[in-house]
Amino acid sequence: MWQPPQRIAFKATPGRIPTREAAAASRLFSPLRHGPLQLTSRTWVPAMVPWRADANGHVTDAVVDWYARLAEGQPGAIVIEATGIRDVPSGPLLRVGHDRYVAGLRKVTEAIHRHSDGRTRAYVQLIDFLAVKRRPPRASFLERFLRITDRHGAALGMAGADVDAVRARLATLDDAGLQAVLDVREWEALQKGARERVTDVDLPHIRDLPLLLPGLFADAAQRARAAGFDGVELHYAHAYTMASFLSATNTRADGYGGSVAERARLPLEVYAAVRAVVGADFVVGCRMLSEECIEGGSGIDDAVFFALKFARAGMDFLSFSRGGKFDDAKQPKPGDAVYPYTGVSGYECMPSYLSDEQGPFGRNLEPTRALREALRDDGLATPVVAAGGIHNFEQAERVLAEGIADIVGSARQSLADPGWWKKLREGRGAEVRQCEYKNYCEGLDQKHKEVTCQLWDRVGRDEPGVMRSRDGKRRLVAPEDW
Numbered sequence: 001m002w003q004p005p006q007r008i009a010f011k012a013t014p015g016r017i018p019t020r021e022a023a024a025a026s027r028l029f030s031p032l033r034h035g036p037l038q039l040t041s042r043t044w045v046p047a048m049v050p051w052r053a054d055a056n057g058h059v060t061d062a063v064v065d066w067y068a069r070l071a072e073g074q075p076g077a078i079v080i081e082a083t084g085i086r087d088v089p090s091g092p093l094l095r096v097g098h099d100r101y102v103a104g105l106r107k108v109t110e111a112i113h114r115h116s117d118g119r120t121r122a123y124v125q126l127i128d129f130l131a132v133k134r135r136p137p138r139a140s141f142l143e144r145f146l147r148i149t150d151r152h153g154a155a156l157g158m159a160g161a162d163v164d165a166v167r168a169r170l171a172t173l174d175d176a177g178l179q180a181v182l183d184v185r186e187w188e189a190l191q192k193g194a195r196e197r198v199t200d201v202d203l204p205h206i207r208d209l210p211l212l213l214p215g216l217f218a219d220a221a222q223r224a225r226a227a228g229f230d231g232v233e234l235h236y237a238h239a240y241t242m243a244s245f246l247s248a249t250n251t252r253a254d255g256y257g258g259s260v261a262e263r264a265r266l267p268l269e270v271y272a273a274v275r276a277v278v279g280a281d282f283v284v285g286c287r288m289l290s291e292e293c294i295e296g297g298s299g300i301d302d303a304v305f306f307a308l309k310f311a312r313a314g315m316d317f318l319s320f321s322r323g324g325k326f327d328d329a330k331q332p333k334p335g336d337a338v339y340p341y342t343g344v345s346g347y348e349c350m351p352s353y354l355s356d357e358q359g360p361f362g363r364n365l366e367p368t369r370a371l372r373e374a375l376r377d378d379g380l381a382t383p384v385v386a387a388g389g390i391h392n393f394e395q396a397e398r399v400l401a402e403g404i405a406d407i408v409g410s411a412r413q414s415l416a417d418p419g420w421w422k423k424l425r426e427g428r429g430a431e432v433r434q435c436e437y438k439n440y441c442e443g444l445d446q447k448h449k450e451v452t453c454q455l456w457d458r459v460g461r462d463e464p465g466v467m468r469s470r471d472g473k474r475r476l477v478a479p480e481d482w
């Protein structure tokens with residue numbers, strides 16, 4: 001992962017710890033009511049993929065246990081991990097692309113409601129993504145994956161030569177020679193693995209995304225409702241399809257790219273289709289970026305435009321994240337796929353403890369403040385969720401007191417100590433285990449290994465009944481007395 005060159009080390013601290021009475025009187029533990037969004041407190045666990053679904057994307061016991069453990073902290077809401085809306089193989093990513101997924105997902109919603117004593121709302125993050133291939137070894141790319149065209153033959157001075165001869169010649173070139181012959185996308189496919197973009201409109205399945213996606217998202221949302229979720233979060237953030245439509249890099253010329261209004265069109269159509277099937281009494285919000293943090297990407301002005309559009313259209317909440325793009329991701333090793341949290345934008349999404357002068361805690365707060373202010377100036381009361389390095393009561397309370405956001409999201413701190421919200425509420429804040437922000441969990445996510453926390457995954461792992469990772473080395477949920 002990229003880190004700021006300053007490499008200044010920061011440590012999360014508990015800050016001012018509230019007594020039980022102070023917690024009861026706090027903003028953080030006060031309820032929030034906004035239409036169907038009914039939260040017992042303003043605490044929120046943002047989506048985190050723990051890689052516990054089975055190979056067909058079904059809920060497993062390990063998925064249920066994971067969310068049950070998070071629910072014991074009784075946050076106002078848990079957004080369950082990015083869940084695929086299509087009925088296509090996507091490895092151990094949770095899926096909701098067919099009715100056969102509903103029964104498994106129902107176990108998750110029941111577990112969240114039961115283990116939180118009814119205090120936690122369960123939302124699911126609905127995701128669509130485009131194909132990302134692994135970085136091929138050079139030899140197999142040139143022998144098999146590269147589609148040889150007349151252009152290659154001509155560039156090599158071999159016009160009309162047969163395909164095998166062109167491949168053989170390409171294999172003799174050094175990198176500079178090869179780069180001169182390949183086009184930009186072919187070179188990228190060799191260097192990082194081929195990656196589809198929403199602008200690849202020559203591919204029919206990409207051209208037709210605006211026809212397909214509203215229905216796919218709507219069907220998925222309906223299944224989520226059938227599974228007992230209290231709402232859905234449309235994933236309009238990071239490196240995935242909907243964020244790519246919103247991106248300033250989206251130059252589609254079919255009315256779904258170019259100007260901000262055209263880039264917002266499909267996300268608005270998806271929202272309208274979802275709302276039409278789930279009705280007004282089911283929570284529908286989105287996670288979107290305050291800034292893409294890439295060269296030529298969308299900035300805060302674009303985000304303000306989108307947020308106003310989404311809020312006016314009737315979304316029940318807006319959750320702001322930042323960065324997390326493929327565009328500036330590090331080159332993967334051959335055989336690995338590019339991971340969108342390895343460049344500068346990735347750092348902005350999940351800042352780690354080695355940072356610059358600004359530090360890793362709350363880097364997304366100022367943009368979030370600007371977005372909320374724009375909403376309020378427009379007379380819109382849509383609740384705003386902030387996230388990014390928030391790890392103690394004092395900081396969370398300040399976010400609310402200063403009007404930066406209405407709800408405080410905390411992902412890694414909740415992973416490090418799933419019970420931390422409850423400990424704070426009960427005046428037991430001194431028992432909270434602080435996240436170290438060294439991103440061990442993220443490293444596991446990158447390899448699609450079961451995500452655990454380095455603070456607890458070796459603690460008591462050999463005790464009877466403890467569920468362990470596939471390699472047997474790590475426990476899968478935090479110990480009970482954590």
Ligand SMILES: Cc1cc2nc3c(=O)[nH]c(=O)nc-3n(C[C@H](O)[C@H](O)[C@H](O)COP(=O)(O)O)c2cc1C
Nearest residue numbers: 046047048049081082350387388389410411412445
């Ligand atoms: C293991 C892991 C998996 C994540 N998966 C998702 C995801 O599925 N969807 C999403 O929007 N963000 C995902 N994130 C990002 C978090 O929701 C959050 O925005 C980010 O970690 C910054 O917040 P934090 O500092 O409170 O952790 C993930 C983060 C981690 C550490």
Ligand code: SF4
Nearest residue numbers: 435436439441453454
């Ligand atoms: S592994 Fe645990 S302590 Fe480290 S960053 Fe992740 S949640 Fe925090």
